[in-house]
Amino acid sequence: FIHELALSHAIEKEELYVQYQLIYHPAKQVVIGAEALLRWNCSARGIVQPNNFIPVAEETGLIVDIGYWVIRQACKDWHLLQKEYGDEFKLSVNISRVQLNEEDFVDQIMQIVREEEVAPPSIELEITESTTVHSMQDVQQTLHRLRAHGFTIALDDFGTGYSSLSMLTLLPIDKLKIDRSFVADGNAPLIAAMLAMASALQLQVIAEGIETYEQYMMLKEMGCWGVQGYYINRPMNRDLLPKQTEIGR
Numbered sequence: 001f002i003h004e005l006a007l008s009h010a011i012e013k014e015e016l017y018v019q020y021q022l023i024y025h026p027a028k029q030v031v032i033g034a035e036a037l038l039r040w041n042c043s044a045r046g047i048v049q050p051n052n053f054i055p056v057a058e059e060t061g062l063i064v065d066i067g068y069w070v071i072r073q074a075c076k077d078w079h080l081l082q083k084e085y086g087d088e089f090k091l092s093v094n095i096s097r098v099q100l101n102e103e104d105f106v107d108q109i110m111q112i113v114r115e116e117e118v119a120p121p122s123i124e125l126e127i128t129e130s131t132t133v134h135s136m137q138d139v140q141q142t143l144h145r146l147r148a149h150g151f152t153i154a155l156d157d158f159g160t161g162y163s164s165l166s167m168l169t170l171l172p173i174d175k176l177k178i179d180r181s182f183v184a185d186g187n188a189p190l191i192a193a194m195l196a197m198a199s200a201l202q203l204q205v206i207a208e209g210i211e212t213y214e215q216y217m218m219l220k221e222m223g224c225w226g227v228q229g230y231y232i233n234r235p236m237n238r239d240l241l242p243k244q245t246e247i248g249r
């Protein structure tokens with residue numbers, strides 16, 4: 001049980017921080033991006049995992065301000081990471097349904113990237129299928145506006161929610177992130193089918209939860225565009241991330 005009051009002070013008390021997990025391009029053998037993963041170092045209970053406080057943040061609406069804080073932090077870190085990984089480097093940020101439903105979400109995120117001097121194509125927004133269960137038309141419109149500004153959109157946890165396939169035609173997206181459960185199951189035929197489908201729809205694919213050399217080689221040989229997982233790196237603070245030259249696989 002997370003006390004809402006404690007969470008509501010987390011930003012001002014500087015208890016929030018972001019860790020990063022690299023996204024690696026197996027064909028080119030280069031880092032192409034990273035996903036921002038929020039952490040909370042609570043003074044009362046220590047490090048709280050996102051699965052334990054993001055639902056509370058969503059229920060209370062605190063996720064809106066926390067989410068803007070994450071986006072701003074990602075923009076600040078982008079400048080530093082881009083020096084290491086190059087101009088094409090993208091930072092992905094998880095966006096919850098509650099954030100997307102904010103009427104001024106597009107204006108707010110545009111203001112943040114302007115102030116932080118980051119171009120929208122350097123930022124990818126990860127949404128989940130559950131993001132889209134309610135008010136599909138509003139979500140569609142918001143995503144279209146974000147893409148018109150140059151942000152890219154990734155459908156996260158792909159294959160785990162309801163109506164996965166209809167989402168692909170309903171939502172304007174650029175990428176699929178194959179949920180790590182499919183990688184863990186070693187379900188090669190299913191992954192191959194997802195890759196073929198994504199290719200037909202001209203979507204790039206990132207496979208999540210790559211933990212072993214065998215999983216890495218399988219996805220690489222299948223032509224998967226990007227991979228992410230403990231095999232590349234555990235989520236970690238920006239200054240500890242492996243350098244481009246340290247991460248040849």
Ligand code: G
Binds near residue numbers: 036094095235
């Ligand atoms: O590292 P992991 O335990 O970080 O993340 C657990 C879950 O929390 C994932 O489903 C991830 O998408 C979600 N998550 C991590 N960071 C954020 C964030 O900044 N915003 C939102 N909305 N979800 C996040």
Ligand code: G
Binds near residue numbers: 208209210211230235
């Ligand atoms: O739901 P989302 O994909 O945004 O969140 C990613 C979650 O998966 C985070 O909790 C992150 O810490 C976790 N994660 C990242 N890589 C691996 C991995 O290789 N194995 C496992 N088991 N979890 C991972």
Ligand code: MN
Binds near residue numbers: 035094126156
């Ligand atoms: Mn994600």
Ligand code: NA
Binds near residue numbers: 156157158177208
């Ligand atoms: Na995911």
